[in-house]
Amino acid sequence: MTKEKFIYGMYNDDDLMIAGIKQLQSKGVHVRDAYSPFPIHGLEDVLGMKWTRIAIAAFIYGLTGLTLSIITINYMMIMDWPLNIGGKPNFSFYQNLPAFVPIMFEFTVLCAGHGMAITYFFRNMTLPGLPARNPHPRTTDDHFAIEIAEKENTNFSKEQIEELIAESGTVAVFEKERIVKFL
Amino acid sequence: MVKEAEVREPLILGKDVTYHSITEDVCRPIEGKAGKLWWLLFSVAVVLAIWGTGMILYTIGRGIGVWGLNNTIDWAWDITNFVWWVGIGHAGTLISAVLLLFRQKWRMAINRSAEAMTIFAVIMAALFPGIHMGRIWLAYFVFPIPNQFGSLWVNFNSPLLWDVFAISTYFSVSFVFWYIGLIPDFATIRDRAKGPIAKKVYSMLSFGWTGNAMAWIRFEEVSLVLAGLATPLVFSVHSIVSMDFATSVIPGWHTTIFPPYFVAGAVFSGFAMVQTLLLVIRKVLHYEKYITIQHIEMMNRIITVTGSIVGVAYLSELFISWYSGVEYEGYAFLNRATGPYWWAYFIMMTANVVSPQLFWFKKLRTSLTFSFFLSIIVNIGMWFERFVIIVTSLHRDYIPSNWSMFHPTFVDIGIYLGTIGIFFTLFLGFTRFFPVLALNELKSILKSSGEAYRGKDTGH
Numbered sequence: 130m131t132k133e134k135f136i137y138g139m140y141n142d143d144d145l146m147i148a149g150i151k152q153l154q155s156k157g158v159h160v161r162d163a164y165s166p167f168p169i170h171g172l173e174d175v176l177g178m179k180w181t182r183i184a185i186a187a188f189i190y191g192l193t194g195l196t197l198s199i200i201t202i203n204y205m206m207i208m209d210w211p212l213n214i215g216g217k218p219n220f221s222f223y224q225n226l227p228a229f230v231p232i233m234f235e236f237t238v239l240c241a242g243h244g245m246a247i248t249y250f251f252r253n254m255t256l257p258g259l260p261a262r263n264p265h266p267r268t269t270d271d272h273f274a275i276e277i278a279e280k281e282n283t284n285f286s287k288e289q290i291e292e293l294i295a296e297s298g299t300v301a302v303f304e305k306e307r308i309v310k311f312l
Numbered sequence: 313m314v315k316e317a318e319v320r321e322p323l324i325l326g327k328d329v330t331y332h333s334i335t336e337d338v339c340r341p342i343e344g345k346a347g348k349l350w351w352l353l354f355s356v357a358v359v360l361a362i363w364g365t366g367m368i369l370y371t372i373g374r375g376i377g378v379w380g381l382n383n384t385i386d387w388a389w390d391i392t393n394f395v396w397w398v399g400i401g402h403a404g405t406l407i408s409a410v411l412l413l414f415r416q417k418w419r420m421a422i423n424r425s426a427e428a429m430t431i432f433a434v435i436m437a438a439l440f441p442g443i444h445m446g447r448i449w450l451a452y453f454v455f456p457i458p459n460q461f462g463s464l465w466v467n468f469n470s471p472l473l474w475d476v477f478a479i480s481t482y483f484s485v486s487f488v489f490w491y492i493g494l495i496p497d498f499a500t501i502r503d504r505a506k507g508p509i510a511k512k513v514y515s516m517l518s519f520g521w522t523g524n525a526m527a528w529i530r531f532e533e534v535s536l537v538l539a540g541l542a543t544p545l546v547f548s549v550h551s552i553v554s555m556d557f558a559t560s561v562i563p564g565w566h567t568t569i570f571p572p573y574f575v576a577g578a579v580f581s582g583f584a585m586v587q588t589l590l591l592v593i594r595k596v597l598h599y600e601k602y603i604t605i606q607h608i609e610m611m612n613r614i615i616t617v618t619g620s621i622v623g624v625a626y627l628s629e630l631f632i633s634w635y636s637g638v639e640y641e642g643y644a645f646l647n648r649a650t651g652p653y654w655w656a657y658f659i660m661m662t663a664n665v666v667s668p669q670l671f672w673f674k675k676l677r678t679s680l681t682f683s684f685f686l687s688i689i690v691n692i693g694m695w696f697e698r699f700v701i702i703v704t705s706l707h708r709d710y711i712p713s714n715w716s717m718f719h720p721t722f723v724d725i726g727i728y729l730g731t732i733g734i735f736f737t738l739f740l741g742f743t744r745f746f747p748v749l750a751l752n753e754l755k756s757i758l759k760s761s762g763e764a765y766r767g768k769d770t771g772h
Contacts, residue, residue, distance in 0.1 A: 169756075214467065235478050239485065243484065245534060253526075263522045270504065
């Protein structure tokens with residue numbers, strides 16, 4: 130488990146925080162992250178973050194599910210034990226395809242949904258039993274915090290950074306250690 | 313900040329609502345003590361649940377001979393309940409997924425409880441095919457696993473197997489969707505919790521949620537994609553349920569209109585159940601600010617639309633049974649309306665086709681008492697719809713010597729009441745330990761759709 134110290138600035142409004150981040154950035158301070166009680170649209174552009182590729186992962190999981198279901202149905206119904214049900218024998222996958230579509234679809238959705246959810250939990254490091262890692266309890270209620278690393282802002286001293294944060298309309302500035310890596 | 317047109321009614325009422333007051337309002341039932349009304353409802357639900365569990369165990373112990381089924385009517389009360397519960401479940405997914413894709417902001421105050429309802433309703437639904445198997449300990453036979461008799465597989469051509477896949481996918485994906493939305497709200501409760509047990513439990517449930525920018529980006533993306541996946545899923549589930557009937561050769565079941573007709577009926581009955589639950593939640597937990605008259609009206613509009621679709625389906629079924637020239641089909645429908653079960657058909661027609669039309673009057677669709685009353689009527693009507701479809705189609709066979717009537721036993725009725733009890737036990741438990749309103753979503757629309765921010769310039 131690796132821990133690192135960061136400087137935090139707290140705001141009591143989302144618009145104030147975005148204005149604060151922009152003000153800090155204009156002075157050359159790099160803001161690495163922000164914590165909020167709800168999703169704020171446009172925050173990723175302000176922080177210069179790339180959009181997640183999790184949807185692409187979901188598509189691949191879906192394709193995996195589709196392939197698996199085709200292989201399984203083909204093996205069980207066509208190859209291993211072809212049955213003649215009501216005069217409609219199972220000798221060809223293609224001719225029986227319409228009846229197989231529902232399960233192919235359901236299994237695709239099952240794999241895409243769960244695969245994406247598992248990826249989401251691991252990427253966010255939100256798993257049962259992990260400790261809370263938000264800088265202040267109020268950031269899940271009505272406060273907003275920005276996170277600044279001293280080592281990413283070598284042009285400024287720690288006091289200068291704290292002063293600049295305080296000037297941007299914060300309600301509190303503090304330093305805190307947080308877990309950055311579990312393994 | 314994207315602002316909404318001022319002519320739109322605000323979705324969050326009250327001039328003094330802030331982010332913090334939303335947190336306070338939502339956490340109040342979790343952190344406080346339950347009121348008398350809650351205990352009263354909970355006790356009734358638990359009594360019913362215990363009675364129902366007893367009846368289920370009795371069925372498993374004695375076999376399904378204790379039900380009112382006979383050689384002619386081999387599907388009746390239990391499958392009616394199954395279809396009824398699955399149908400109810402559909403509204404939750406429709407609200408959270410379809411309305412998310414359509415960017416309907418009014419869904420945010422109601423989606424959490426509607427999704428909870430979905431999950432509990434699907435659990436209740438899955439119970440019925442399970443116990444109808446008779447030997448429930450052999451339930452693993454429905455999964456495609458090699459069994460001890462050699463490589464005898466399940467039949468992938470059968471709608472009953474499609475059902476197994478559809479219901480289990482639907483349940484698990486809905487559950488994941490619901491839980492992903494709950495995690496940030498559990499984190500809010502965790503960060504406010506005072507007692508050591510509450511802190512520990514909500515820490516566990518919130519998975520160590522941080523709420524940093526990247527986590528929210530992923531959250532939004534996952535919600536959107538899961539909504540996109542759940543939308544075709546919800547339509548497929550009830551279509552497949554309807555195919556359990558439609559692919560058979562029983563007159564009255566063998567119709568191609570079944571899938572869309574069942575889906576519309578499912579949404580109709582589900583919205584009625586959501587309406588019933590919402591009106592109770594609104595009253596008991598004092599959420600008038602968040603669940604406004606506008607929300608109730610929107611729900612009523614959807615009830616009217618889907619109720620009308622159901623009405624059109626009933627009438628087209630009748631027309632086609634005559635127009636097709638198939639005498640068995642014609643008889644099945646004539647028998648429904650004028651045979652010994654005419655009263656069930658009459659209840660179905662009145663409750664599902666006539667009663668939602670009353671919502672064309674604005675006065676009625678904005679009246680809380682009337683909405684509550686009508687939501688109950690629709691629930692009853694939709695139960696009778698399934699009863700009519702299942703029992704009246706079966707009870708008069710091709711051979712008149714097979715004709716029979718269905719008489720439910722106390723076990724049939726007991727299990728049905730029991731599932732209502734278990735459902736409400738779970739749901740009332742949910743209102744005490746879970747955030748009933750989606751905290752993070754409500755906060756995200758406060759500035760654009762809240763009355764407190766109307767007419768204010770909030771910068772940029």
